[in-house]
Amino acid sequence: MTTQIITPKAVAKEIDKDASMVKQKEMMAGHYDRLTSASETGAKVCATFVPGNLNELIMCFDLLNNLPEVNAIQSGLRRQSGAYVLEAEKIGHSEDVCTYVKSDIGMIAKGNIGPNGKKMPDPDVLLLSYTGCFTFMKWFELLREQYKCETIMLQTPYMGDGKITKNMTEYMVKQLKEDVIPKLERVSGVKFDIDRLREYLKKSVKAEDNLVRVLQSAKSKPSPIDAYFGGIYYIGPIFGAFRGTDDAVEYYKFLREEVEDRLAKGLGPVTPDGDMGKERYRLVVEGPPNYTHFRQFWKMFYDEGAVVVASSYTKVGGVYDFGFRHDPDKPLETLAEYCLGVYTNRNLPMRIDMLVNYINEYEADGLLINSIKSCNSFSAGQLLIMREVEKRTGKPAAFVESDLVDPRYFSAANIKNRLESYFQMIEQKRAGSSVAA
Amino acid sequence: MATTAELIARATELFEDLHFSAAREWKAVQPGRKVVGYMPLYVPREIIHAANMLPLGVLGGGDQLEVIHGDAYYQSYICRIPRSTIELGVTGRLDFVDGMLFPSICDVIRNLSGMWKVMFPNVYTRYFDVPQTYKDDIGGTFYVSELTELRRDLEKLRGKPITDDELHHSIAIYNENRKLVGDLYKLRAERPWQTPASEVYLIIRAGMVLPVEQHSEMLRDYIAAASAEERPKRDNCRIVLTGMFCEQPPLNLIKSLELSGCYVVDDDLMLVTRWLTEDVPTDGDPLRNLALAFLHHSQSTSAKYEPSQKEKGQHLVRAVQRASAEGVIFAAPSFCDPALLDRPMLQHVLKDAGIPYIAFKYAENSGQMQPIREQAGTFADSIKLWSGS
Numbered sequence: 001m002t003t004q005i006i007t008p009k010a011v012a013k014e015i016d017k018d019a020s021m022v023k024q025k026e027m028m029a030g031h032y033d034r035l036t037s038a039s040e041t042g043a044k045v046c047a048t049f050v051p052g053n054l055n056e057l058i059m060c061f062d063l064l065n066n067l068p069e070v071n072a073i074q075s076g077l078r079r080q081s082g083a084y085v086l087e088a089e090k091i092g093h094s095e096d097v098c099t100y101v102k103s104d105i106g107m108i109a110k111g112n113i114g115p116n117g118k119k120m121p122d123p124d125v126l127l128l129s130y131t132g133c134f135t136f137m138k139w140f141e142l143l144r145e146q147y148k149c150e151t152i153m154l155q156t157p158y159m160g161d162g163k164i165t166k167n168m169t170e171y172m173v174k175q176l177k178e179d180v181i182p183k184l185e186r187v188s189g190v191k192f193d194i195d196r197l198r199e200y201l202k203k204s205v206k207a208e209d210n211l212v213r214v215l216q217s218a219k220s221k222p223s224p225i226d227a228y229f230g231g232i233y234y235i236g237p238i239f240g241a242f243r244g245t246d247d248a249v250e251y252y253k254f255l256r257e258e259v260e261d262r263l264a265k266g267l268g269p270v271t272p273d274g275d276m277g278k279e280r281y282r283l284v285v286e287g288p289p290n291y292t293h294f295r296q297f298w299k300m301f302y303d304e305g306a307v308v309v310a311s312s313y314t315k316v317g318g319v320y321d322f323g324f325r326h327d328p329d330k331p332l333e334t335l336a337e338y339c340l341g342v343y344t345n346r347n348l349p350m351r352i353d354m355l356v357n358y359i360n361e362y363e364a365d366g367l368l369i370n371s372i373k374s375c376n377s378f379s380a381g382q383l384l385i386m387r388e389v390e391k392r393t394g395k396p397a398a399f400v401e402s403d404l405v406d407p408r409y410f411s412a413a414n415i416k417n418r419l420e421s422y423f424q425m426i427e428q429k430r431a432g433s434s435v436a437a
Numbered sequence: 438m439a440t441t442a443e444l445i446a447r448a449t450e451l452f453e454d455l456h457f458s459a460a461r462e463w464k465a466v467q468p469g470r471k472v473v474g475y476m477p478l479y480v481p482r483e484i485i486h487a488a489n490m491l492p493l494g495v496l497g498g499g500d501q502l503e504v505i506h507g508d509a510y511y512q513s514y515i516c517r518i519p520r521s522t523i524e525l526g527v528t529g530r531l532d533f534v535d536g537m538l539f540p541s542i543c544d545v546i547r548n549l550s551g552m553w554k555v556m557f558p559n560v561y562t563r564y565f566d567v568p569q570t571y572k573d574d575i576g577g578t579f580y581v582s583e584l585t586e587l588r589r590d591l592e593k594l595r596g597k598p599i600t601d602d603e604l605h606h607s608i609a610i611y612n613e614n615r616k617l618v619g620d621l622y623k624l625r626a627e628r629p630w631q632t633p634a635s636e637v638y639l640i641i642r643a644g645m646v647l648p649v650e651q652h653s654e655m656l657r658d659y660i661a662a663a664s665a666e667e668r669p670k671r672d673n674c675r676i677v678l679t680g681m682f683c684e685q686p687p688l689n690l691i692k693s694l695e696l697s698g699c700y701v702v703d704d705d706l707m708l709v710t711r712w713l714t715e716d717v718p719t720d721g722d723p724l725r726n727l728a729l730a731f732l733h734h735s736q737s738t739s740a741k742y743e744p745s746q747k748e749k750g751q752h753l754v755r756a757v758q759r760a761s762a763e764g765v766i767f768a769a770p771s772f773c774d775p776a777l778l779d780r781p782m783l784q785h786v787l788k789d790a791g792i793p794y795i796a797f798k799y800a801e802n803s804g805q806m807q808p809i810r811e812q813a814g815t816f817a818d819s820i821k822l823w824s825g826s
Contacts, residue, residue: 092784094769094777096514096798101778130569130742134544137569137742138778144746145782153570153742157579158541160550160564167586171568171579178575347564348551373514376774380519381548383510388555401512 018270020255024236027247029116031240035064036118044188047123047143050317052131052156052339056200056244056326057180061188065241066123068139072103074115076291076405084110085406098135098374099406101142108146122147125187127180131156132316132344133377152183156339162350164340172336194331200244201328207238208320210252214259215321218309219362222279224262226269228308229298232289239317271302280305281426284358286312286351286385287370287378290402293410297402300416304423308368310358312351315343319354344377352388359393365426367397368419373409396429398422441636441662444655448639451646452688455502455525459646460493461533471594473536473561476522476546477683478740479712480538480565481584481727486649487599487607488591493534494645494709497521500687500802510552516772517800518684519549526557536561536594538587542683542740543774561594563587569742571732580728588724604723612716614649617656619711624660626702626760630670632663634678634701635692641707671698674820677762678704679753679783680769680776682738684801693806694766698817702760705738712736739779750786757792763820766813767796793820 038045046063048054050070058065075081084106085099091109093102107113107120114120128140128151137153144151154175157168181192214234218227225231234255242248262268268276272295283301285308290297301308315321319341327334339345346354355367367389371379386397400418403409451459464470471490475482482492498504498521506527507520525531537560539550550564566583568576592598618641625632640659644652673695682705694701715734718726737743737752753765765787769776780796787794795816797809 092781094780094798096772097774097777128742134547134740134774135778138739138775141743141749141782142778145749145785148746151744151746153744155569155576157566158547158564160539160547160566165582165586167579167582171575171582174575174578175570179570179572347554348548349554351551352555371512373512376515376544376548376772379512380515380545381510381552383512384552384555 018258020251020258021233023251023254024233027237027242027251031242032114032116035066035121036114036116038064038121044124045121046125046127046184047140048127049129049131049133049136050239051133051342051344052129052154053239053243053317054127054129054154054335054339055241056197056204057176057184057335058127059200059244060192060196061184061190063125063184063188066120067240068104068143069100070240071107071114071120072100072405073291075103075107077294078115079292079407080107081292081405082407098139099404100374101135101139103405104139105142123149125149125184126151127184128153129156129339130154131339132158132342135377150183150187152180154180154339156345159340159346159350162347164337168340169333169336172339173332176332176335197331198328201326201331201334203246203249204244204326205328207243207248207252208318208325210256211235211238212320213256214252215310215314217259217263218307220263221282221363222266222268223282223307223309224259224267224269226271226276226298226302226308227314228285228289228311229271229294229301230269231308231311231314235314235317269302269307272298273302276302276305276307278305279307281423282307282309282362282364283366283368284308284310284355284362284364285368285370286355286382288313288316288372288375288404289370290372290410291405292407293402293412296412297410297415300419304419306419306423309362309364312343312355315354317342319343348381348385352385352392355385355389356392359389359395364395365429366395366422367393368422369397369399371399371401373401373403374406375404396422396425398425439658439662441659441666444659444662445636445639448643448655451643452639453501455498456530457493457533457646460491463491463648464533469596471535472533473538473591474531474534475538475565475709476518476540476542476549477707477709478540478542478738479567479709479735480540481587482649482709483604483607483611483717483723483727484584484588484591484599486610487603488595490535490591490595491648494707495522495525495531495537496642496645496685496707497801498524499685500689500804504802514772515545516684516770517802518770519545521801522549523552523556526553534560536563536591538563538565540565541567545774546683561590563590567731571744573729573732577725577728577732580731581724584724584727601723605719608717608723608726609719610649610653612719614644614653614656615711615713616716617653617660618644621656621660622703622711624664629673629675629700629702630668631666634695634704635688636663638688638691638706641710644710645707671700672821673698673700674764674817674824675700675702675760675762676816677702677753677756677760677765678706678768679765680739680767680773680780681706682708682740682776683773684770686768686799687801687803689806690768690799690803690809693810694813697810697814698821699766699813702762703756705736708736708738739775750783753783754786754790754792757790763793763824764816765792765794766816767794769796769798771798771800793824
């Protein structure tokens with residue numbers, strides 16, 4: 001007897017896209033096409049990381065920015081990362097370590113095919129922007145072993161005492177001046193022009209202003225955006241290869257107009273299933289999402305009328321909502337300050353302060369932590385964060401666990417159960433408050 | 438002269454004492470004395486010593502501490518050392534500690550520094566950052582500033598300045614201690630049957646809680662006693678143990694390796710005791726001297742960036758050659774990012790050098806040694822059977 005595999009006839013419902021999403025899709029497709037055609041065009045490629053991503057500087061050398069984390073996310077969204085992770089484990093990588101790394105290594109081992117179906121280029125240089133995550137250091141040592149290319153360490157000191165000291169900034173500027181820039185000049189063959197950097201930084205500021213306006217629109221009730229699931233799309237260009245470009249300026253202008261329009265009309269966020277219904281719960285979320293079941297995870301929220309009004313993950317590639325903007329008048333110092341300020345480079349008390357601030361400012365019902373198995377930078381300490389935020393805000397918090405791009409660690413039933421209990425807890429808290437009032 | 442048995446009995450007593458009585462007693466001798474704890478991998482203990490304070494190595498709770506509160510702070514997929522360290526803290530076992538240093542080793546220990554600030558607001562707590570770039574005027578300048586900040590903080594805690602003379606004196610004391618640790622490692626590499634790894638471990642571990650002067654005396658006594666006592670030589674293979682630089686293995690694990698036929702002839706346990714590989718000058722600018730030693734004469738390990746691809750993993754090859762080892766055992770704590778992410782690269786280097794290896798994981802409270810004994814025993818047998826063929 002043979003087993004017949006029946007393919008479901010019903011096609012998954014198409015995601016209802018905003019015009020800005022269409023624009024972003026074009027930007028991303030164009031970028032991947034530039035990367036995968038690098039060997040034909042002669043363009044040189046610089047790999048680097050999202051936190052501490054110095055896109056403006058990279059562009060000064062006509063280098064294409066390739067972000068392995070984003071590639072891993074793409075693999076996760078396309079349900080390819082599971083096989084890549086297994087491949088990496090097969091060739092000796094531990095089951096305990098970061099699945100972004102293993103997805104990347106596995107993807108390389110399986111031919112390094114990018115999201116556009118074409119082979120990704122070998123990097124000409126690895127810019128190891130060591131910012132807020134220990135794994136980055138080992139990840140690029142692993143890639144250096146593979147590609148044998150120039151690898152440039154740029155160390156961002158950790159804000160252990162919750163402040164940026166003069167020593168930290170000077171160290172970073174010195175690294176940029178005396179090590180990073182000369183090496184990028186050598187690899188690219190392009191001389192560094194600080195005025196060119198200033199021009200890119202001016203564009204960054206414009207995009208940053210609009211991004212902040214978009215994120216802060218969630219203070220309204222109802223919130224016109226989901227600042228976690230939707231927010232991940234919104235941060236795509238500015239955290240990726242577009243900060244400092246005209247494309248990013250246009251995208252964020254466009255996005256802001258769309259969001260302001262929704263705000264004026266009193267509309268809630270757009271979800272993959274269209275407009276979200278009535279806003280019932282306003283949440284702050286800490287931690288990255290799961291990408292292998294991204295849509296399913298999001299649905300668990302919007303089906304219940306839960307909207308995320310602020311999230312820490314959308315600050316991992318830069319924290320702009322407390323006033324920081326790139327400063328074209330201090331081009332190298334501003335790059336240093338940008339790196340130093342990213343979310344995962346902030347100590348735990350700072351992270352707690354930020355989350356408490358979000359709950360208060362955005363009038364959220366509570367904090368939800370999505371704890372990621374393979375990301376210790378985020379996850380270590382989250383249970384204390386939860387307790388402290390609960391204590392300081394009086395709002396309930398909940399904890400779910402999943403992974404970035406390893407489908408083995410996504411348990412839908414478990415997460416759904418916990419979310420449902422959490423929403424009940426919020427209801428009870430509200431009922432308790434109204435009785436007390 | 439003390440016998441090895443007497444010295445090991447004392448070291449075992451210190452090892453098993455999770456209330457840190459020796460450090461408490463040291464503090465109680467004189468009012469105003471201060472104790473500063475530190476976690477792996479490395480802190481410049483010289484500066485703490487120069488402030489007349491006791492540097493106290495806090496290496497987790499081992500396999501004798503029942504972790505009750507600590508587990509409530511960590512998910513199941515995070516290593517054990519931070520949870521048992523939290524346990525030590527919340528159960529009052531570290532209530533006499535005036536300061537805690539959390540070195541740059543991984544994200545878990547890094548974040549623990551912030552947790553400590555929240556949980557123990559009255560304790561001086563510092564994340565101790567180190568350079569991952571090694572040019573004097575870049576990483577060196579940054580590191581001298583970090584050391585200066587640490588010096589100022591400790592001066593505040595002490596209530597008076599730390600002089601350069603005090604620093605020079607402390608550097609000399611630690612130079613001596615490092616030399617003695619080096620001598621012990623050398624002796625073990627030469628005659629491992631005289632100096633079992635479990636004993637060497639206990640003697641080195643005593644240096645985490647004793648004042649350095651007393652520890653140096655213990656080292657001297659043990660080296661003399663172990664050299665003098667004849668012990669039977671077994672037909673064991675000689676291995677280098679790596680990956681244990683942070684969370685400690687249970688003592689039983691080290692004993693099991695020896696029982697299964699492996700002499701440990703080098704390891705990366707408690708690297709703080711021999712992090713600097715050459716004497717630090719005892720004149721000139723003491724902080725600059727410490728900084729330059731860190732940049733140019735310090736151990737290679739997984740928590741440190743290796744700027745040269747050619748050099749990557751060579752420290753392990755050299756350790757094998759130096760100690761005439763026949764193989765390497767990668768023993769890493771579960772969920773240890775530095776050790777586990779580095780492992781494939783180090784294994785490639787060993788493979789290219791024709792050095793056999795095996796790998797396993799442990800936790801500080803691992804109880805079942807049988808699988809490790811079998812794995813290590815098979816490894817030892819295979820080396821005996823096939824080496825040189």
